[in-house]
Amino acid sequence: MKESTVTNPAATALVLVAYDSQLRWAAGVGAELASRGWDCRYAAPSDVRSFVTPELERELGVRLERAPWAELVRRAAGADVLVLALQGPLTSRFVQDVAADAGHADGGRDGIRPVVVTGWVGVIVEKLVAGYLERFASDVVAVNSREDLRTFRAAGAQLGLPTDNLMLSGLPLLPGRPAAPRRGPVRTVLFADQPAVPASRADRSYLYGRLVEHARRHPERRVLVKPRHRPDEDPFRTARHHPAELLAGDDLPPNLELVYEPFPELLRSVDVVLTVSSTAGLEAVGAGVRTVFVADLGVHESLGNHVLLPSGLVRTLDVLEGPDAELPEPDPAWLRDWFVGDDDPRPPARRIVDRVAELADVPPAGRPFARTTATPAFRARVALAGHRPGPVSAVVPALPGRRRQGVRGRVLLACHAVLPSGWQDWPLVDRLRRA
Structure with missing residues (x-):
């Protein structure tokens, strides 16, 4: 497909995030927009719980502004592009409020000015169809995998929703094709920790204990534990039992370390990445690093690793004790599902922005947003949001004209x-x- 470009230096893009993982996803799209001439601004709603580390802002080279929800709705209605990397309920609410601010809460025929982009910042482990329905009212629904695309198309068809806004972009954190797998001896093992998986103190202590045991058995290896955040930080998914807490006071082997460097930097020097179900595992596969989705606690929806079974990489930590050749290889069909560059070599962010550029030349009334917001499903969501407090109103203060919270x-x-x-x-x- 021929790449679309924008040459209008006055074109504006508003990118909304609340958490580190969302900013990582959005920054790839925002950088591509900026390279085409859009004036790209990043913001987080100040009256919604959020957390983005200054270190990540510096790493990505973005400046994140905090502004009230109502102010961002007003700005979004006047932007040329709106990228929503927020959680599904907040995305749904924001789209409704932007449409209402523009006078088209019922899907008016003139549509709204910005091209609206939504997507998922990682692997979807729950609320698959529900998450789609929280994002369907947008011009571009960026889908990360072929399997998700099949699911969303089927759901949209069964519910009578337009599905021409669904596009297989691939996850912007990933390359179009994975790098060639690295070989050689295992010298450095990295465990990519997750804040809420597993949830219990006992299960987390078990995993950290296994890593300590492995470090003792293999003094020739470095064993790194990479927490998502530092103990004193307060992100969206705060670690219930931080490894720094659970490992404090233990007589740790000298070759086991807690590290906080950016994950992409760490990937350059590690030989194996371990994680339960983090998107970090996909990033590692994309970088050619041998990867294991840890199954010592079983395979369960609460762990999120059930959706990773097709990868062929779900194993217990015992796999590290055998020869390097026994480390699992990713299943080719799963790779094709997530690394979508075989049919189209463009990186994911470029695919998304190419579509945005095409739609920017289409009058608002002719865009997918105008069709999706004209559906009974959208009107029902607007009516429901005004009728009772939902998951969004529990974290977003009541806005003017809205029913008071319970x-x-x-x-x-x-x-x-x-x-x-x-x-x-x-x-x-x-x-x-x-x-």
Whole structure:
């Protein structure tokens, strides 16, 4: 496909994120937009819980502004491109509010000005169809894998939704094709930790203990543990039992380290990446690094590794004890599902922006957004959002003209505001949750 370009220096793009993983996804799209001439601005809603580290902003070369939700809705309605890397419920709410601000809450025939882009920042482990329905009302729904695309097309057809806005882009964190697999002896093993997987202290202690044992048995190897964030940081998925906490006081072998360098930098020097179900595993495969999705705790929806079975890389840590040749190889069909460059060599971000550039030349009334927001499904979502507090209104303060939040929503907001991070996991809260 011929690459589309934009030469209008006045074209503007607003990119909305709330967390590190979302900024990583969005920055690839934003960089491609900027290379085509769009004035690309990044922002996070200041009245929604969010966390992006200054280190990541510097690493990606972006400046993230914080502004109130209502102000960002106003700016979005006047932008030429709107990229929503927010969680699904927030994405759905924001699209509804932008449409309402432009006077087209019911999918008016004139549409809205910006080309609206939505997508997923990693592997979808839950809410597959629900997540699609939170994003379907947009001009470009960027889909990460062929299997997801088949699922969304089938769901859209069964629900009577236009599906011409679905595009197989591939995950912008990944190359179009994976690098050639690296070979050779295993000298450095990296465990890519996840904040909430596994959830229990006992399971996390077990995994860290296995890594400590491996480091002791193999003093010739470096064993690195890469937490998602530092103990004193407060991201979206705060680690319930941080490895620095669980390993504190232990007599650790000198070849085991906690590291906080950017993951792409670490990939340059490691030989094997271990993770339970993190998107970091896909990044490692893309970089040609041997990868294992750890199955010592089983395969379960709560771990997110059930969706990775087709990879052929789900194994227990015992696989590290055998010869290097016994490390698993990714299944070719799974590689084709996630690395979509065989049919089209363009990188994922370029595919997305090429489509955006095409739609920028189409009058708003002729874009997919105008058709998707004219559907009964969209009108029902707007009506429901105005009728009762939902998952979005529990974290987004009530906006002008919106129904006041219920008691539960206000209590949750107050807890987030005054209690320290991790309050959701206090024993008292857990007992109340089960009551």
